Amino acid sequence: MPDNARPKVLLSGPLQYAKKELYEQIGSIADIVELTSKSRQEFKSDLATKYQNLSVIYHLHDPEDALGQLDDEFFSWLPKSCKHICHFGAGYDDVDVTAAYKHGISVTHTPGAVDDATATTAVYLILSAIRHFYHAEKNCRAGQWKKGLPLARDPEGKTLGIVGMGGIGGVVARRMQLGWGMKVVYYNRKPIEPKPDFECEYMSSLEELLKVSDVVSLHMPLNSQTAKSFSTAQFAAMKPSSVLVNTARGGVIDEDALLVALRAKDSKLWGVGLDVFPNEPEINPALMEFDNVTLLPHMGTETTDSRHKMGMVVINNISNALKGEPLTNQVPEQKKLISEGK
Known part of the structure; x- marks a missing residue:
């Protein structure tokens, strides 16, 4: 990424919670762009244009989104500038965190907030x-x-x-x-x-x-x-x-x-x-x-209060990622690999 280029934060789905805070706190240090690609292959092509200088993906779980499962193939497409997936949720089974680690990509989540x-x-x-x-x-x-x-x-x-x-x-x-x-x-x-x-x-x-x-x-x-x-x-x-x-x-x-x-x-x-x-x-x-x-239809965190807390945790994770500061909510599997020196 050129030294004078602003990093990009990609929203992988429609953001409804703590949106104002995201643009206030992250918008000053990075460009925030929304996912417009209609398929994984289109996303792959768009990485060189729409999402150039991509640094962080704000991952919002949506079974019907264009990205689907974030797997080894997906991570192999990402540019070297993209080193972080900041997931909105405590559970992250739609992200292969071991494959992400293999590609040098850290994954964070939102424990505590939920x-x-x-x-x-x-x-x-x-x-x-x-x-x-x-x-x-x-x-x-x-x-x-x-x-x-x-x-x-x-x-x-x-x-x-x-x-x-x-x-x-x-x-x-x-x-x-x-x-x-x-x-x-x-x-x-x-x-x-x-x-x-x-x-x-x-x-x-x-x-x-x-x-x-x-x-x-x-x-x-x-x-x-x-x-x-x-x-x-x-x-x-x-x-x-x-x-x-x-x-x-x-x-x-x-x-x-x-x-x-x-x-x-x-x-x-x-x-x-x-x-x-x-x-x-x-x-x-x-x-x-x-x-x-x-x-119940997966009502666990279906409250505005909980979703706002989760959004604020993601913002903190994105901020740390962009500033090169220690990640406070990296997923346990990756922290274990780090501790084992792998």
């Missing part, structure tokens, strides 16, 4: 699933009052198992413990250090957690290790009359195994709450057969 809103969604799903509130609302709307509505269960005194005690999982655990008196156990690859500021017990294996948990709440990222990792063996290990909630990514659950578990005559599933699905925006119609399943 914790409260996503945790609120998880809490709602836990309560709806354990109290069968979806079934009750369905009855009301059909004018059936309590006809055919079985007695539900209380969350108080039950055990909550958190799979993936990160930012979101920690907020869920704290709220359910303080608000509903639930005992908290959790499973990560290793115990959290320093220990959380609320009472909880580390389980050395997922199977151990499933055997003692009345409610299981999933909060792990989607990657090659976690894809469909909650499957037949995990459903078999759950306690009778237990609840499963997923606000992570739909792909971490083996949906076929979930349907088998729900349909089983002696099903262990008292209730299920899902905010995420493997093939969004499609939802498997078979899930709608069950009155004990609460479904």
Whole structure:
């Protein structure tokens, strides 16, 4: 990039949150351009013209955008001037971060900014699933009052198992413990250090957690290790009359195994709450057969407050990238590669 050329920041989709702040804080040091390419091949051609001097891509997840999955091929097209992908979201399964690292490109995300809103969604799903509130609302709307509505269960005194005690999982655990008196156990690859500021017990294996948990709440990222990792063996290990909630990514659950578990005559599933699905925006119609399943259309961060916080984190990441300052939100996989000297 010529010394006198201003760097470009490419918006990969329509920006709705913290837009004013972006132009105020980033517009003074870089040109901000919107993606107008209609396909990946057109984008490749436009790199030499419309997006010349590209330095940072502000990546907004959109299943229908022209860029699609940011993979090895995509990164091979980018000019040497483009060294950063600043992703709008905590989850980033549509970005191959290992391939990006191979091409010298850092990827950032927005952890922390999504914790409260996503945790609120998880809490709602836990309560709806354990109290069968979806079934009750369905009855009301059909004018059936309590006809055919079985007695539900209380969350108080039950055990909550958190799979993936990160930012979101920690907020869920704290709220359910303080608000509903639930005992908290959790499973990560290793115990959290320093220990959380609320009472909880580390389980050395997922199977151990499933055997003692009345409610299981999933909060792990989607990657090659976690894809469909909650499957037949995990459903078999759950306690009778237990609840499963997923606000992570739909792909971490083996949906076929979930349907088998729900349909089983002696099903262990008292209730299920899902905010995420493997093939969004499609939802498997078979899930709608069950009155004990609460479904939401990926509402985790669907609040103006949360989206604004996420936008401000992206702005900070872009600013650090352009100024050559340390990145505060580089994705864990890349930070691990750096620490290992790879």
